[in-house]
Amino acid sequence: MAEGLVGTSRRSLTLAHVLLILGCVIVAFPIYYVTVASTHSLRTILNPPLPMLPGPETIENYREAVSGGINRIGGVGVDRLLLNTTIVALGIAFGKIVISMASAYAIVFFRFPLRMVCFWLIFITLMLPVEVRILPTYKVMVDLGLIDTYAGLILPLIASATATLLFRQFFMTIPNELFEAARVDGAGPWRFFKDILLPLSATNIAALFVILFIYGWTQYLWPLLVTNSNSMNTIVIALRKMISFADADTPWDLVMVTCVLAILPPVLIVVLMQRWFVKGLVETEK
Amino acid sequence: MATLSLNDVRKSYGKTEVIHGVSIDVEDGEFVVIVGPSGCGKSTLLRMVAGLEEITRGTIDIGGREVNKLEPRERDIAMVFQNYALYPHMSVFDNMAYGLRIAGIKGDDLKARVGKAAEMLGLTTLLDRKPRQLSGGQRQRVAMGRALVREPSAFLFDEPLSNLDAKLRVSMRLQIKDLQRRVATTSLYVTHDQVEAMTLADRLIVMNKGVAEQIATPMEIYDNPANVFVAGFIGSPAMNFFPARIEGGHLHLADGSQLPAPAGVSEGSVILGIRPEHLMPAPLDAEGSLSVRVLAVETLGADAFVHATLGDGDADAIVFRVPGHDRPAEGERVSLMVEPGKAHVFDAATERRIAEA
Numbered sequence: 001m002a003e004g005l006v007g008t009s010r011r012s013l014t015l016a017h018v019l020l021i022l023g024c025v026i027v028a029f030p031i032y033y034v035t036v037a038s039t040h041s042l043r044t045i046l047n048p049p050l051p052m053l054p055g056p057e058t059i060e061n062y063r064e065a066v067s068g069g070i071n072r073i074g075g076v077g078v079d080r081l082l083l084n085t086t087i088v089a090l091g092i093a094f095g096k097i098v099i100s101m102a103s104a105y106a107i108v109f110f111r112f113p114l115r116m117v118c119f120w121l122i123f124i125t126l127m128l129p130v131e132v133r134i135l136p137t138y139k140v141m142v143d144l145g146l147i148d149t150y151a152g153l154i155l156p157l158i159a160s161a162t163a164t165l166l167f168r169q170f171f172m173t174i175p176n177e178l179f180e181a182a183r184v185d186g187a188g189p190w191r192f193f194k195d196i197l198l199p200l201s202a203t204n205i206a207a208l209f210v211i212l213f214i215y216g217w218t219q220y221l222w223p224l225l226v227t228n229s230n231s232m233n234t235i236v237i238a239l240r241k242m243i244s245f246a247d248a249d250t251p252w253d254l255v256m257v258t259c260v261l262a263i264l265p266p267v268l269i270v271v272l273m274q275r276w277f278v279k280g281l282v283e284t285e286k
Numbered sequence: 287m288a289t290l291s292l293n294d295v296r297k298s299y300g301k302t303e304v305i306h307g308v309s310i311d312v313e314d315g316e317f318v319v320i321v322g323p324s325g326c327g328k329s330t331l332l333r334m335v336a337g338l339e340e341i342t343r344g345t346i347d348i349g350g351r352e353v354n355k356l357e358p359r360e361r362d363i364a365m366v367f368q369n370y371a372l373y374p375h376m377s378v379f380d381n382m383a384y385g386l387r388i389a390g391i392k393g394d395d396l397k398a399r400v401g402k403a404a405e406m407l408g409l410t411t412l413l414d415r416k417p418r419q420l421s422g423g424q425r426q427r428v429a430m431g432r433a434l435v436r437e438p439s440a441f442l443f444d445e446p447l448s449n450l451d452a453k454l455r456v457s458m459r460l461q462i463k464d465l466q467r468r469v470a471t472t473s474l475y476v477t478h479d480q481v482e483a484m485t486l487a488d489r490l491i492v493m494n495k496g497v498a499e500q501i502a503t504p505m506e507i508y509d510n511p512a513n514v515f516v517a518g519f520i521g522s523p524a525m526n527f528f529p530a531r532i533e534g535g536h537l538h539l540a541d542g543s544q545l546p547a548p549a550g551v552s553e554g555s556v557i558l559g560i561r562p563e564h565l566m567p568a569p570l571d572a573e574g575s576l577s578v579r580v581l582a583v584e585t586l587g588a589d590a591f592v593h594a595t596l597g598d599g600d601a602d603a604i605v606f607r608v609p610g611h612d613r614p615a616e617g618e619r620v621s622l623m624v625e626p627g628k629a630h631v632f633d634a635a636t637e638r639r640i641a642e643a
């Protein structure tokens with residue numbers, strides 16, 4: 001592949017590699033630096049320059065962060081934050097997938113009155129992201145008593161026109177005869193969905209899951225609004241709360257630890273699901 | 287095992303009617319082939335029987351029970367689709383077992399039934415494969431197997447062989463026929479290939495533009511086509527048609543040649559139809575022969591098809607068959623005799639068959 005792209009001469013190959021490595025370093029360096037910083041004491045961090053190699057405080061820093069040593073967020077442990085964020089991210093990812101698959105299924109495979117109206121209504125909501133409808137949504141959540149609950153964190157973010165459209169496009173590539181063959185075989189709508197559509201959508205679901213998990217994990221505005229109690233914070237919100245305007249008030253070592261821990265789960269998801277993810281993006285199974 | 291009857295079945299999409307009332311009683315175990323040109327409504331008719339398409343008017347009975355309002359699964363039919371419609375993520379075994387599983391059959395019973403069907407179709411060694419690991423012919427057999435295991439009252443086939451190459455088509459054709467004989471299940475089979483239709487059918491439905499032009503056995507249709515369309519559609523190469531007039535007990539053709547007119551046909555314009563295989567070379571200018579000029583000769587080996595025009599004029603080309611070793615040269619003038627009783631006379635206005643000559 002590299003040959004096809006940049007020619008075969010040794011010089012151009014070397015050049016390409018140098019450029020690529022440089023790019024990797026530039027992207028990776030801040031992450032490395034954060035990781036290094038998370039292993040030094042607050043004093044070391046506040047006295048520049050920061051060493052380029054890991055320090056001796058690793059275990060201590062991580063234990064303190066996890067056991068709730070961060071006063072600025074009310075002594076809530078990072079483990080609790082991770083749990084919150086995981087629940088929210090999983091909830092959003094699964095919720096979005098379930099809802100959008102169900103609506104795409106209805107739109108593609110059933111003939112009902114106002115079918116196209118429904119489709120366009122869903123399509124139009126693309127123009128209404130969370131930020132635009134944030135006030136009414138907040139009001140609804142307050143009225144329903146969902147402030148500071150997982151439901152309040154997850155539900156408003158679940159409806160997804162994008163995912164619905166993606167599934168719709170995919171379902172349209174499935175030959176109608178497959179649906180008819182299943183009908184003749186005696187499969188009702190639910191069985192067809194479960195036995196045929198779901199397995200055929202597996203790679204698409206996996207790809208979407210990765211994207212949506214990260215989307216949910218990195219949510220900022222909505223969790224900020226809908227949570228008051230420190231114990232319901234997501235890790236991103238907690239990170240923001242830990243940082244004070246005054247440098248000295250900020251426990252930078254613990255912030256760095258939290259940063260590292262906040263990055264890890266999405267990275268893990270991507271690494272673990274990489275094969276499926278790529279498959280889902282490039283291939284439509286025949 | 288069941289009879290199948292259609293009573294004045296009609297289908298409209300919006301305001302346009304595409305099936306204009308088809309009626310037939312299919313006997314238990316009979317193999318009926320629906321044949322016709324593209325767009326004539328064959329698939330639509332079949333899909334109405336399957337329950338995949340609503341019936342606008344008329345009734346369909348399977349096994350003496352009206353099925354108009356029933357879901358496909360309640361009609362006890364199995365269908366083989368043109369592109370097979372195999373479930374891509376399931377193994378051959380699971381593809382064949384799916385319908386049975388839904389019907390609540392499991393365990394050894396399921397294995398036995400799938401195994402039996404797989405054996406009949408020579409699929410036993412392929413049961414673990416996925417459809418994409420199969421050749422076209424194998425996929426076709428799996429699609430057949432999926433229908434077979436269900437042991438339904440009726441099989442419905444929608445051009446099941448049209449995606450196969452010519453040679454495979456011939457062998458699958460024989461297999462289907464043999465299989466249908468063995469299981470003796472009532473079958474409706476759609477095709478646009480008249481050779482397939484002739485070889486498979488106990489009875490044929492020749493369709494044109496949403497109308498069943500003739501329903502009869504293949505030989506009956508070949509010998510006594512009901513009208514010009516059926517006569518031209520069934521038989522290969524197609525029947526030759528000549529505009530003619532009946533006058534004074536003779537058939538007058540455009541080039542002035544005369545043939546004896548059939549008895550009991552009133553004078554007027556008719557269409558004379560003669561199959562290529564019923565035109566035989568005769569001594570030059572013999573009494574009652576047609577004189578033609580050879581345009582081209584297609585040699586097939588045992589036979590040759592000769593394209594020629596009537597007289598010397600520029601009338602439409604006609605085709606006749608000669609033995610491969612005894613063929614005329616291009617440009618040659620040849621006289622042809624019509625095999626007695628093998629010419630068909632159609633009314634020029636209605637195009638219905640009125641006599642043979």
Ligand SMILES: Nc1ncnc2c1ncn2[C@@H]1O[C@H](COP(=O)(O)OP(=O)(O)OP(=O)(O)O)[C@@H](O)[C@H]1O
Binds near residue numbers: 323328330478
């Ligand atoms: N959903 C539809 N809406 C409107 N018209 C339709 C629809 N489906 C089929 N038709 C029309 O009905 C007629 C019959 O179609 P059908 O598919 O039964 O033809 P066919 O005989 O199976 O042809 P082919 O040999 O090409 O498969 C065609 O003229 C087609 O245009």
Ligand SMILES: [Mg+2]
Binds near residue numbers: 328329330
């Ligand atoms: Mg068709």
